[in-house]
Amino acid sequence: MSSIKENVRCILNELPPTVYLVAAAKTRMPIEIEEAIDAGVRIIGENYVQEAEEAHLAIGNLAQWHFIGHLQTNKVKKAVEIFDMIETVDSLELACEIDKRCKQIGKVMSVLIEVNSGCESQKSGVLPEAVASLAEAISALSNVRLMGLMTMGPQVGGPEDSRPYFVATRRVFEEIVLLHLPNVEMKYLSMGMTNSYRVALEEGANMVRIGTLIFGERD
Numbered sequence: 672m673s674s675i676k677e678n679v680r681c682i683l684n685e686l687p688p689t690v691y692l693v694a695a696a697k698t699r700m701p702i703e704i705e706e707a708i709d710a711g712v713r714i715i716g717e718n719y720v721q722e723a724e725e726a727h728l729a730i731g732n733l734a735q736w737h738f739i740g741h742l743q744t745n746k747v748k749k750a751v752e753i754f755d756m757i758e759t760v761d762s763l764e765l766a767c768e769i770d771k772r773c774k775q776i777g778k779v780m781s782v783l784i785e786v787n788s789g790c791e792s793q794k795s796g797v798l799p800e801a802v803a804s805l806a807e808a809i810s811a812l813s814n815v816r817l818m819g820l821m822t823m824g825p826q827v828g829g830p831e832d833s834r835p836y837f838v839a840t841r842r843v844f845e846e847i848v849l850l851h852l853p854n855v856e857m858k859y860l861s862m863g864m865t866n867s868y869r870v871a872l873e874e875g876a877n878m879v880r881i882g883t884l885i886f887g888e889r890d
């Protein structure tokens with residue numbers, strides 16, 4: 672079995688220098704996360720605020736912290752203290768809560784809108800046709816800065832099955848760019864995981880979120 676260090680080096684070698692690697696660290700121990708950071712990981716992705724709090728306490732600002740899970744409004748106060756970016760904003764209500772909590776601590780939070788690119792019911796994320804109006808609304812919030820889009824896509828089939836959803840998300844991304852919204856900087860397109868990141872890169876992702884390929888299978 673290869674080590675976390677070897678896995679990270681291998682991935683960083685493969686990724687073009689313009690692509691950001693987010694190490695998706697759910698269920699991993701701080702010691703594993705530290706090994707990834709030692710090997711060159713600069714961004715840690717966390718799905719759960721409480722888990723992130725413990726890891727953040729142990730590791731601090733050796734890396735940037737991205738929230739990539741589903742964020743409940745009652746966790747926002749804690750989340751804005753820990754995270755440098757929230758990749759999963761999917762409602763104006765959530766964006767407003769982030770704005771309010773960031774005002775209280777004098778912070779401007781970078782966010783991505785999560786796109787429900789598979790238009791799946793019961794899934795988090797905003798439907799592709801609703802992204803523009805949410806982006807416009809977020810544009811008016813002074814302590815939230817929209818910096819791009821994130822998507823998962825349906826988690827079925829092989830990597831090729833993800834391609835249409837990455838293409839659809841890229842299309843929405845370009846649409847938002849053309850709106851030239853104030854206080855919005857469309858810089859990041861976060862798509863692709865362990866089994867789909869190569870397809871995502873082909874479709875324009877410049878941020879990939881990889882867990883299993885770095886840390887091994889989750890228990």
Ligand SMILES: *Cc1c(COP(=O)(O)O)cnc(C)c1O
Pocket residue numbers: 695697718739740823863864865866880881882883884
């Ligand atoms: C777990 C997770 C990943 C990484 O998944 P792997 O298949 O382990 O690479 C990426 N993005 C999100 C939102 C995740 O929850």
